[in-house]
Amino acid sequence: MDLPLTRLDAEPEIMPAKKLSACADGVFAALSDGFVTQAVAALDLDFDGIRGDFHAGATRRSGGREPWYPRGTPMRNERQISIVAADELAAIARGMGIGEIRPEWIGANLVLSGVPRLSMLPAGTLLFFKHGVTLKVDSQNGPCRVAGRSIADHAGMADREAGALAFPKAGKRLRGLVAWVEKPGRIAAGEAVSVRVSEQWIYRP
Template identity: 60%
Template sequence: MANGFLPDAVATIRPAQKVRGRVARVLEAAGDTFVTEPVESLTFSFDGIEGDIHAGKTRKSGGREPWYPRGTEMRNERQVSILSVEELSEIAQRMEIDRLEPEWLGGNLVFEGLPRLSMIPPRTRLVFENGAVLRIDGQNAPCRVAGRSIAANFPDREGLDLMFPKVAARLRGLVVWVEKPGVVTAGEGVTAFVPEQWIYEG
């Protein structure tokens, strides 16, 4: 035993940290499509964003959950989609398009100033200046559905739908769920409370 408490082969522990950023935009998918529209503020309840297509305490499993039969009711850990100003710009450069709007990807919150947003680990708490708290579930994997949404805005370019999943890996943002309800507005500060991290090697 090392120091009387931990095994000699314990993983390297990276300490917890706080990282501060800002809410650049807030958007809602109030219709029957995942594409979002800008709003003045978002009201979060334990169901997610009131009126949003992804709201609900539970959801039906799909292609992302091959361990369940499709349509199985499960906990909704994908209530809110978060994107980054900086990462959207990087994806646009990789796709050689002049812009990539968060609406096309179904983003609800767009942050700026949080470095490498998509790499912020699960369990991180996102605490907003006005009191709402969201909890990160994990990365939002890029898919061809979002690629088709992008391609629809560039009719003169072919293959953008297939290109997006390839170039947007680890840059497509995060999915989160509501830990503490509240209202979030553009311009509001947000602090990411990143927990201790380690690599589990079995």
């Protein structure tokens, strides 16, 4: 006979699921060599990501973000799409002491508006685009020195390496999200997005 589960003394606080509304203010793709993107009218996505984009592919090779694998190990590509918010980019620019950071400079594919603290959306959040695409958030996108150097170059900073070092500090928890394609299709600039955040809790074993 199965016994009922005993309720733990300290149950975790459960934050209820919620829905938010957003807009894809800008869409960008890296259609040539390198990760820097350029504005496009729309993004065509399949299960590999954005067709022709620098980060497209069902798999990718591990790097510094995955120290548990030898560098270059083939793994699932959960970083197909880079998503940022204009207000967070402005905050990073202030922290770096420059006038602006454009989404293209750091390889962003989507600029979303309407979601407070976009970078804090939890893993598993679903983004339903009006014309049918669904993206699933994997994690925050950690700011790196490579993107910092790109910012320094585009912003005309006198010290390129200072920019490379400043971006990881100023961009922590503000650099946006990475996501992968759950349902393919086309995303157009100006498209409405329904954001669905699942229940959340802090796991304390």
